[in-house]
Amino acid sequence: MQTRNSLRPLTALLAGACLAALAACAGAPTPDVIVPAALEPGRSVRALTTVSATGVQIYECRSPSGSTAPAWVFVAPEAQLFDERGRSMGSHGAGPYWMGLDGSRVVGSVRARADAPARGAIPWLLISTHSAGAPGVLSAVSFIQRVNTEGGIAPAEGCNAASIGRQTRVGYRADYRFFVPA
Secondary structure (H helix, E strand, C coil): CCCHHHHHHHHHHHHHHHHHHHHHHHHCCCCCCCCCHHHCCCCCEEEEEEEEEEEEEEEEEECCCCCCCCEEEEEEEEEEEECCCCCEEEEEECCCEEEECCCCEEEEEEEEEECCCCCCECCEEEEEEEECCCCCCCCCCCEEEEEEEEEECCCCCCCCHHHCCCEEEEEEEEEEEEEEEC
C-alpha cells in the first residue's frame, strides 16, 4: 500500500511535466499561413527560423500636431521571443530591435504593412534589418516578417486632455519570421 507521502514525488513530477508542456505550447509559433504578396521579402533571401513573441505594445496619450483631439500614439514594443520548443531565445524592443541570448542584435525599419486577418490585432509587417550587435544567430538577418498577430492595438478610449502623457501597455502575441541572404 502506498502512503500519501510516497505519492508526492510522482505528483510533483506529473505537475511539472504538465506545466512544461503548456509553456511549450504557449511559446511555440503558430502554423504557417498565407502571407500577403506585399510582405514577401524576395528571392534573394531564405527563411532562417520563426519565433513567437509575447509581450506588450506601449502607447502614450498625446496631442498630435495639427490635431484637435488627443490620441493614443505607438511608442514601442516590449516582448520576449521563444523558439519552436517554447524556450526563451531573446527579446524585442524599441528601435525596433530583436536581440538573441548570444548578444546578436538587429535593428529594423518597416518596408510594408498589411491589415491583420484577426480582428483587433496589430498589422502584419515586412521589416528590413541590419546587424547592430555582436556576431551570432541574428547578425545575418536581413528581413523579418511579423505575422499571426493577436491583440496589441491602441485602446479605443481613455485618451483625453486630462490624460496627456499617460502610457498604457496592451498585450500582444505575434510570430516573427527571420530571413537571411540566400
